Amino acid sequence: MELVFLEEVDSTNEYLKRIPFRSNLFVVARRQTGGKGRRGKSWLSLPDKGLYLSGLFEPLHPKKSSLAGLAFGVAVLRALQEFKDDFYLKWPNDVYVNGKKVAGILPENLSDRLIVGVGVNVSYTLQELQGLSHPATSLLVEGIRCDIGELALKVSQNLILYYEKLREGTFDVKEFESFCPMIGKEVTVLENGFCYTGKALGIDREGYLLLEKDGELKRLFSAEVSVRFN
Ligand code: BTN
Incomplete structure (x- = not known):
């Protein structure tokens, strides 16, 4: 595994589309000028306030790729649960705490590569998160201080772990369901x-x-x- 730090980039997902393929390469940017969210939205990417990370993997067979968002959601959740266990998942792949979104995942399964982008609000203030289309919070607002570099390493390791499960076909959606309180509601x-x-x-x-x-x-x-x- 290789972890590369960039000062500034348009989007870490877009960056990984442009470079020659290297399996298990992760890039983290201090800021993004064109951070992307799901469904055509933008992703707030102020310098040093969040984790903006993308990982590069061999593409998954289309049959297996439909579970990628769920599996990577669990991977990120498990990294955050090491700080506090009240994080949970909202289908398809948002990480929430106290009714507010703290992290989002953007998987892109292309013909020659799978890219998974992860955004975690690390030290945004509530004021900085106002005006987003969903209620949002940050680790800092929830009382968690963490080093972005260490978080990047933990998240990357978990993404590798869950990518392997997807490839082997051993990722079970029940694991996602067990962290998803909207089920049954x-x-x-x-x-x-x-x-x-x-x-x-x-x-x-x-x-x-x-x-x-x-x-x-x-x-x-x-x-x-x-x-x-x-
Ligand atoms: C969502 O809408 O919930 C997904 C957000 C994904 C944001 C991350 S930040 C790093 C990577 N680069 C991007 O442009 N987007 C993802």
């Missing part, structure tokens, strides 16, 4: 501008969220919907 779904509620029943083997709505079973695809629960 009423959730609100936003899909193409429409909003509806239903009960989250679980996650299937392909990573879809199973939802019961008006007595019907729906399978929700992570790229198409956004889900909230209270």
